[in-house]
Amino acid sequence: LANNPSARRHKFWETQPVGQFRDLADGSLPDGAIEPPSPLSEVRADPYPLPAAFEWFTCDLDDDALLADLYALLAHNYVEDDENMFRFNYSPAFLRWALRPPSFFRAWHIGVRAKESKKLVAFISGVPARIRARDDVVRMAEINFLCVHKKLRSKRLAPVLIREVTRRVHQENIWQAAYTAGVVLPTPITTCRYWHRSLNPKKLIDVGFSRLGPRMTMSRTVRLYKLPDAPLTPGFRQMELRDVAAVTRLLRSYLARYVVAPDFDELDVEHWLLPQEDVVDSYLVESPETHEVTDFCSFYTLPSSVLNNATYSTLKAAYSYYNVAVKTPLQQLMNDALIVAKQKNYDVFNALDVMENEGFLKELKFGPGDGQLHYYLYNYRIRNGIKPSELGLVLL
Ligand code: NHW
CATH class of the missing domain: 3.40.630.30 (Gcn5-related N-acetyltransferase (GNAT))
Structure with a gap:
């Protein structure tokens, strides 16, 4: 019971x-x-x-x-x-x-x-x-x-x-x-799982965040998670203020396909997605030929204190936020997100199984976490709930 x-x-x-x-x-x-x-x-x-x-x-x-x-x-x-x-x-x-x-x-x-x-x-x-x-x-x-x-x-x-x-x-x-x-409270509209992608596997193992896999050595593990030094997609760059209108258009049309999602306007996008050092990072793909903004990805920065470890006091974690892949394959776009997060010295990149994320988690070497995240609405019923992949909302 x-x-x-x-x-x-x-x-x-x-x-x-x-x-x-x-x-x-x-x-x-x-x-x-x-x-x-x-x-x-x-x-x-x-x-x-x-x-x-x-x-x-x-x-x-x-x-x-x-x-x-x-x-x-x-x-x-x-x-x-x-x-x-x-x-x-x-x-x-x-x-x-x-x-x-x-x-x-x-x-x-x-x-x-x-x-x-x-x-x-x-x-x-x-x-x-x-x-x-x-x-x-x-x-x-x-x-x-x-x-x-x-x-x-x-x-x-x-x-x-x-x-x-x-x-x-x-x-x-x-x-x-x-x-x-x-x-668990009465009653989740959906229940999601966090997935974790090691960027600094040695530190993650040292602090007890992850364990060495069976039949794995530390050097094999480090090699397994190695990433290129710079993003691979041509035209991949940081989002700037001048991109707000284009990003808003991309996001609005993308989020329209989810059952529950924020209704962002340009003011929201400027606030929630314009990069702020160590708070939120956003990147986009600007087509080298047409200069059109075709794809977008973002993550926010939420470190965790490491309790009771002699060597390390914090883990630097990036959390996948809103991503829109139109022209670039989602997996390639997220691989570039991992690459910039690694460049910026994050130890781990986390993502929920919301939106289309299932489509890249395993391929990009994310592993399932043990924590679940339940989503709730107050004074709003959605009969039978929804699947994580029908959810287009990320809360901080
Ligand atoms: S979830 C993070 C919540 N914070 C933490 O976990 C921090 C560490 N824990 C604590 O500080 C993100 C305490 O344990 C807290 C509970 C404060 C969590 N949500 O005071 P009592 C959010 O911030 C219920 C909702 O004795 P406590 C979202 C619990 O089920 N309810 O417990 C927040 C029980 O009620 P029940 C939670 O341990 C959303 C009652 O609290 C809860 O000293 C809030 C026990 O109270 C949780 N995370 O303090 C709801 N955790 O009916 C917003 C426990 O089961 C709703 N409880 O007997 C919408 C409001 C706006 C509506 C507008 C129209």
Whole structure:
């Protein structure tokens, strides 16, 4: 029973407008909003109560000192792997980028601090997005960076944070949200797997991220993962500001084929895909003859702290983001992405099995990871869910 998530009780999630496990078999429930929006006058006006020693604190990410506090909270208390060997280490610059897209709401950057010491002890955030589900473009909040300090776990603080962000999203007349988690909650729209491509196999083995394969030596392993020194596709170059319109056109027409995908305009593309050092990298293929932009690939930078290793303190990881292969074969395009990531000293390149990624993972020597990533929508039902390959959305 304990291993069967659908049999476990969810005291909080059972009260929320999300797909419930008991409804999975009920094919008569319609796609779309689970409950209708309320009049704004009925949205609760006051923040939810917190335990007496704590207070709500809206975070101003312009403030470098506050950004440093948020960085430190997450660097010490955010997501770890099952064996507690690694912990995500989102950089301050990455957090600013992730939390301030076009038309972001400062009120959705929600901290909890100790009243006395003013120490930041918990956080949750939302950013606005337009996400299309089938042919319905919906204004949503993307919820991320939910974190409760290790010393305050299992005290039901997380549901308070979730209720509070929900209230503040409702105040903007937005009634749906998208989020991912490594844990199973009611009810994923799809479940994806991470795949990992070694770029620096020796370090990955030394820190325990990967193991030497059977009948493999270190030098054979290093040779197996060796890559050319420079990208191979003619016209492969970094994306620049002048490319925003072309990239937006490519992405929009490409993402249209997925069941769930973001509805990006040029402002979104400029924010989410224009390269920023050690935050997001984007490359495209400009045809040497016609100067047309024909293909695009991107990855974001999310290092992990290596816990308890004498030699290494961080792993530099690139995460596949949005890729569009029209003229260049996808496998060749992604091989060039691996090559530039290697040039830039990343240790590993990660990708989910979303979109068309299955078409290059094995061929480019990615191996399946043990972690799963579940995708969720709040107050939006997609009957029977979708396959990872029908998903065109990557959350950070
Ligand atoms: S997923 C990363 C989440 N963060 C971490 O894993 C960091 C390390 N862990 C922690 O900080 C990406 C704590 O363990 C957390 C839970 C804070 C996770 N999502 O306070 P209690 C995101 O940020 C439920 C949702 O005692 P705790 C996405 C759990 O099932 N719910 O636990 C965030 C239980 O409810 P149940 C989660 O360990 C999306 C309750 O929390 C969850 O001290 C948020 C237990 O609370 C998770 N990852 O703190 C939802 N983990 O019903 C947004 C646990 O089962 C929804 N729980 O009894 C949409 C809102 C906006 C709507 C707008 C219309």
